[in-house]
Amino acid sequence: MREIARILNIERDIDRVIGLHADLIRLGLRWRHTITNSPVDFPISSIRPAPSKRIRWLENKVEKIAKELLKNLDEEHDPYFSIWGTLDPDLVAFDREPARRALTELLEHLDHLIGDLYALQNEKAPHTGEMRIDLVCDLVELFKVHCPDLGTTRGTYDSQTKRWIGHLPEFVEAAFSEITGGAVMPGKKLDNLISLALKD
Structure with a gap:
């Protein structure tokens, strides 16, 4: 100064x-x-990855996993999450809906972000x-x-x-x-x- x-x-x-x-x-x-x-x-x-590296990382490390997790949290898998038959009498059912909503929002964000990165990669934007x-x-x-x-x-x-x-x-x-x-x-x-x- x-x-x-x-x-x-x-x-x-x-x-x-x-x-x-x-x-x-x-x-x-x-x-x-x-x-x-x-x-x-x-x-x-902190890091300086190229758009192509960011795209691969986001697709493999986040998008693919988020899609799989969202599918597994669906209501059709309720029996896997049932509290019946557990040894803990105080265990309460876990509401998976907030997690599903958050994952859906994350995937929408990733869709826009990855699309934008592909565009930047094609334009070679600095x-x-x-x-x-x-x-x-x-x-x-x-x-x-x-x-x-x-x-x-x-x-x-x-x-x-x-x-x-x-x-x-x-x-x-x-x-x-x-x-x-x-x-x-x-x-x-x-x-x-x-x-x-x-x-x-």
Whole structure:
């Protein structure tokens, strides 16, 4: 936060620093939760399976088993679940309907999710790239709210450091790398993302 305050030249404006810090924490926590629970290629990502691997895992480890379990919980199998003939006099019948409903909802969700993954696989959609764009857009919007006086320009390119210099690109670079836990993006990639965000 000290680095960001220096970039924006607001070190002495404590209220502004506190407000920006609170919003960055909220944004950062939301994005870190999303990244760690998504199959994307960021340093803080827990797993990065390709769509084909996710499809196979979901079909074999969840969908197939859920379908079999749902079938076995059907009313035609009531005799298997009967409490008559047990040694426990306090045992009560178990209502399987909530489990059947939950499994039906799970299978409907899986049907949509797997269908979507097949579509993404066919289109070769870049999950990480899409998430990068969305995060940069959020950071640009946050910059506009907290620094309207600084102007939203792409900055100027420094050929020696191969980085874009200016309030907005340096802010996005610092916040993005902190949130994703990674190294700084190459200048050209960062500039392309900021340009896309400024067009929205």
